[in-house]
């Protein structure tokens with residue numbers, strides 16, 4: 001049996017693996033390489049943080065991105081959770097998520113949010129509970145005392161296809177989940 005040595009590392013602490021991480025993410029969600037790399041380069045000790053699951057010191061086999069929902073606030077958004085196709089079903093996704101939760105807990109955060117289309121069972125096994133959708137802009141916002149009334153969630157999304165306006169293809173419904181964290185006892 002081949003020896004498998006797994007580590008969860010912060011992307012900013014193993015920048016030599018950034019292209020590997022980029023390729024893993026693009027294998028599931030194709031996007032421009034430069035946009036993807038830019039997002040991975042933003043990883044830092046506070047937030048946003050990209051955690052990568054590294055096999056035998058050189059292969060990136062998993063990734064998860066953690067972002068604050070408001071700057072310095074108690075809530076964290078979990079995104080881009082992925083395990084390399086060849087290694088799914090081995091418990092590595094669960095391990096990566098548990099390490100991510102520990103990382104977040106140690107930074108004093110209280111609540112995790114995520115949304116999924118199709119992986120509901122995975123998150124439910126990890127103790128996530130269905131919740132109302134939250135407003136998340138892809139970057140942490142400065143906390144505001146006033147509710148943001150300008151933002152509107154688009155109800156219809158149109159895009160141009162072969163010169164005509166077409167509705168986007170019907171997709172699986174998106175389910176939102178949350179999980180409260182127990183804070184470490186000092």
Ligand SMILES: CC(C)(COP(=O)(O)OP(=O)(O)OC[C@H]1O[C@@H](n2cnc3c(N)ncnc32)[C@H](O)[C@@H]1OP(=O)(O)O)[C@@H](O)C(=O)NCCC(=O)NCCS
Nearest residue numbers: 081082083088089090091092093094115116119121122125
């Ligand atoms: C979702 C994903 C990260 C799961 O990783 P994984 O390593 O295959 O999952 P694990 O082997 O750690 O599974 C942990 C548990 O969840 C269960 N599970 C995993 N995926 C599941 C699913 N889609 N539905 C129901 N249960 C699931 C497993 O059976 C296992 O249960 P057990 O603890 O009782 O044995 C992986 O399938 C993946 O990368 N998918 C493509 C990208 C994606 O869709 N990401 C989610 C974006 S929201």
